[in-house]
Amino acid sequence: MKIYCSESFPATRMRRLRQTPALRRLVCETRLSVQQLVLPLFARPGKKIRTPVNSMPGVFQLSPDELLTEAANAYALGVPAVLLFGIPAKKDAKASEAYSAKGIIPEVVRLLKKELPELLVITDVCLCEYMSHGHCGLVRKVSDHKAVIENDPTLDLLARSALAFAEAGADIIAPSDMMDGRITAIRKRLDEAGFTESPIMSYAAKFASAYYGPFREAAESAPQFGDRRSYQMNPPNAEEALRETAMDIQEGADIVMVKPALAYLDLIYRVKSTFGYPTAAYAVSAEYSMIKAAAAQGWINERALTMETMISMRRAGADIIITYSAMDLARWLKEEGF
Secondary structure (H helix, E strand, O other), X not given: OOOOOOOOOXXXXXXXXXXXXXHXXXXXXXXXXXXXXXXXXXXXXXOOOEEEOOOOOOOEEEOHHHHHHHHHHHHHOOOOEEEEEEOOOOOEOXXXXXXXXXXXXXXXXXXXXXXXXXXXXXXXXXXXXXEOOOOOOEXXXXXXXXXXXXXXXXXXXXXXXXXXXXXXXXXXXXXXXXXXXXHHHHHHHHHHOOOOOOOEEEEEEEEXXXXXXXXXXXHOOOOOOOOOOXXXXXXXXXXXXXXXXXXXXXXXXXXXXXXXXXXXXXXXXXXXXXXXXXXXXXXXXXXXXXXHHHHHOOOOXXXXXXXXXXXXXXXXXXXXXXXXXXXXXXXXXXXXXX
């Protein structure tokens, strides 16, 4: 990188542009806007249910009526979108409620689009919350000690789920399962049903990460055996992440995502600079919980650290930030005049 500097110190003083808040804002290179934020929400059947998630202070499992209130509050603050995860009334080995028109997510989508038609409703498409075994695909038992997560038979269930959400009124379909070929399967099913304008936001580079622990409590989706390393990505593999992203784009993804965000800022940068596609970063549950826990101990300034963390994702190239702190950030940005 060439540095354009006509003279050295004292003619050039970099501190001149840092003297006041107004001046710092004037020359700020990277900005965070409430319009770039997405709030994840967890839906479960019932009424007047607001169950706290112990490992995620301020996050709740919500019945449709309570979720509507939460979404309305976020929208009033300027947050333009929510990302929905479902906790079904019952689970089975075929994830039946993931693609039922009467399932929890279609119910919530219909409610949100009726009451908050301008709110962007994004639906996560995965099977783990709906499976009795907690995995993201169909399971084939090989022996008493080994089972295989089947890729190709799972694709039909994912496509059926995506279609059920689109039919309910979802604005964006977001597959997070990491099965090979799922973008093709979903795009084909949506197009055949007339949903050619429905965009797909692909979890393109989703890693088998230790950062998901609190989420699994919130979504009640922990696998009952083994782990997800046979289908989610290996954290050391950056080139593979680019190949995954390229394949999803080729298959029809409109927005691509890197998940988690904070430990993968290099990949957010590389995905954005390589492909130029709208790029989302998911600031996942442990990223949120670690800040909350440290703030509760008085060790850090929650507001300052959260803002700095989100700016790092924007600086890396993220156009969209999915974060459990979306409502707090909306308030803070308003107070700071952005």
